[in-house]
Amino acid sequence: MKVKKFLANDNHEAMLKVKTELGPDAVILHQRKVKPKGFFGLFKKPLVEIVAAREEISTNSENKDKNVEASVEDKLKRKIDSKATSINVKENKEDLNKEITEIKGMLQAVLCGINNKQIPNIPSGTNESLTQFYNYLITQEINEELLYKIVDQFNDLIKDNNLGEVDKSIVYSKFDELIRGLVTDQGHMLDSKIIFFVGPTGVGKTTTIAKLAANFSINEGKTVGLISADTYRIAAVEQLKTYCNILNVPMEVIYESSEVNDAIKKLRDKDIILIDTAGRSHKNVQQVQELKHLINEVQEKEIYLVMSCTTNNKDLKEIIKSYEFLEDYKIIFTKLDEATTVGQILNVAYETKKPISYITTGQSVPDDIEILDINKVSSLLLKEAEL
Known part of the structure; x- marks a missing residue:
């Protein structure tokens, strides 16, 4: 792993240095404001210090990532040009x-x-x-x-x-x-134009946001703006930028919670504003507090808690508990196609009493997302029950 410290005048300049030196896959390990050294540093503006790291990866892995990104871009372009259903070849599992x-x-x-x-x-x-x-x-x-x-x-x-x-x-x-x-399945009905997406790491929030942005823009004819607050992973910002460029959707990047309202003002003419937050470990109290501050900056909003069907019940309970500070939210379940059981959907609905809005059924953007259908949940639970 390559680890390096960067100093800059502001967050934007620091992130550019990280991206230039370590690439888009860099992970931010630590960030703080520091005073310049020396006597004259006492009278200067504080600098931004970022410690970032990147795993050393092979050329084959890099080529594979590029091929995957190119494939996603090609699918989206075909979707936008034809506004027809993409043809996806899936293995029969x-x-x-x-x-x-x-x-x-x-x-x-x-x-x-x-x-x-x-x-x-x-x-x-x-x-x-x-x-x-x-x-x-x-x-x-x-x-x-x-x-x-x-x-x-x-x-x-x-x-x-x-x-x-x-x-x-x-x-x-x-x-x-x-x-x-x-199970309440009316969670897809939008109550606000500003929508936060929160949840633990690795559940697919960024890809889910891209799917919804494409759906709102292409299928529903709405104007969409995106805000990325996920600056812990530079790759997440770059991934979202790629989708935005293809969809011709504007995007703002914020580095501190206090910047979110300015970003919203820049996108105020849009029908819907989707906000991608950093994946937070439900066991990291500091990260949860940072998310709480970000959400509290916005008065009128809607919140989606994104969880994976592949997460075990014990961890799902801990995740739900860590987001108890949210007054109200709806749920999106991802990776239904990877799950061997679907009882988690019932457990979470029973535990939270919150509506479940969408489920994702694959990695294809923008196709593999759908509004929750109670009949589908029932049939999935019963299809193997050979009575």
Whole structure:
């Protein structure tokens, strides 16, 4: 890893030095204001000091990144020129995902010793297929508290209707009803023109913003402006600039929270302003505080918390807890195509009581994003439940 310290008169000049010396993949490790050395330094304006680093990468890796960027640019250009659906070639993963889910379920059943007696509230003599359905819900990583509620609902159904047998259609219908009671899918309705995107590192916020910007601009005919506050990673700014250039969308870059309102004023003629924030570790209190200050600078806004379907339930709970300072927000789930279970969507909806607005289903910009469809969530959860 190459690490270097940079001194400059202001943030913009410092970032240019970092980019020139270390390239767009540099990561900002530390940033502060320092007084120039010497007696005369006492009377001069403080300098900006940045410590940045970059991993040494091979030529093959660099060429691969360029090829990926060129591919994305080509897809976007074709989308804008034709305003037609892009043709994406995707591998058929259904069989593989099914096998993985089955293996995972079998392993979990073996490790946990799942049987009728250990699953909560299953009455003696319960229909075998219903017991199998409970087992399946556990393999989908639905949390214990929610599982208890689901079990109670089915037990009430059996008791109230005096059912000796519960067929597949009844199970599916009841479960679909339960999902509709848990998941609110009206989160895509915009309540403000200024939208913040927050969330942990590595969930795909920047790519998600590019997809939404393309959708608003191309499909809905809205004027869009972007603001990047993600100056921890120079590559994130460059990535967003590339999308903006292709879409012919203006973009502002800010280095401190106090600059956000000036950036908004420059884009005030736009219908929608999307703000990309730095990925924050939910365990880093200082970073969370910085984000809080940035958001509090803007009075009228909407906030989307972006999380990945591939994150385990324990970490999702910690992430949700770390964003408790937000008075209100909506949720976007990414990487649905990479997830082997989808119970996390139900768990988060149950835990937060917040609407889920969008899900992303791949890396293709601008295509692989869609408004949450409750029917799809239900079918994804039930498709492997062979009752």
